[in-house]
Amino acid sequence: MLLDLKKVFLSEDESLTIDCDLDLQELEFNGTRPLATPIKVSAQAVNRAGVVGLSVVARFEYDAPCDRCGERKVTDLEYSFEHTLVQSLVGENEGEYIETPDYQLDLDELVTADIVLELPSKYLCTDGCKGLCPKCGRNLNKGDCGCDTRQIDPRLEVLKNLL
Numbered sequence: 232m233l234l235d236l237k238k239v240f241l242s243e244d245e246s247l248t249i250d251c252d253l254d255l256q257e258l259e260f261n262g263t264r265p266l267a268t269p270i271k272v273s274a275q276a277v278n279r280a281g282v283v284g285l286s287v288v289a290r291f292e293y294d295a296p297c298d299r300c301g302e303r304k305v306t307d308l309e310y311s312f313e314h315t316l317v318q319s320l321v322g323e324n325e326g327e328y329i330e331t332p333d334y335q336l337d338l339d340e341l342v343t344a345d346i347v348l349e350l351p352s353k354y355l356c357t358d359g360c361k362g363l364c365p366k367c368g369r370n371l372n373k374g375d376c377g378c379d380t381r382q383i384d385p386r387l388e389v390l391k392n393l394l
Contacts, residue, residue: 237334239276239283240318246277253289253339260350265295272342276316283316285329285336289346298353299362300370312345 232251239245252269260266270291277284289312294305316336317328329341361371369376383391 232338234274234276234336234338235334236276236283236316236331236336239278240316240331240334243278243281246275249274249338251338253342255343255346258343258347260347261295261298261352261354263295265293265350266291267294268292270342270346272338274338274342276336285312285314285316287312287314287338287342287345289342291346293350293354295354297356297360299355299360300372301363302356302370302372304354304356310346310349312342314341 232249234247234249236247239247250271250273253272254269255266256264258264258266268291270289273288275286277286288309290307290309292305293308294303296303314329315327316331318330318334319332320328320330329336356372363369364371364376364378365380366378367376
């Protein structure tokens with residue numbers, strides 16, 4: 232969605248509020264497509280004393296397999312983002328501002344980048360997920376498999392023969 236912010240930039244205390252859906256079903260992240268439902272985006276651009284600030288809230292369901300045990304889990308996530316908008320960038324602070332030279336801002340592109348940067352790099356079904364047994368592959372969250380998981384350091388295994 233392309234936002235026209237000319238009125239906000241030219242009038243102090245002017246604001247623009249947008250509520251929309253963002254479809255990122257085709258976005259692949261860590262080998263899956265975890266954003267199966269549309270993202271609810273609420274954005275507000277406000278001119279305060281000649282500085283235009285953009286506040287964005289994104290709400291969505293994140294549906295992906297656990298990185299330890301492989302079980303799928305759906306989690307409701309909500310992220311908030313703040314940006315300062317300027318018409319042109321000059322100087323060293325280029326990374327802190329979003330440039331809108333023609334008073335136009337592609338909200339979809341900005342929100343997509345913000346969300347991708349915030350998504351968890353390691354997704355777990357629970358904080359205490361036990362994962363899979365390294366020998367038989369059973370999900371240890373559902374119970375013990377009975378495998379002998381003691382590992383002997385291969386460099387010291389020769390000493391076992393001396394006993």
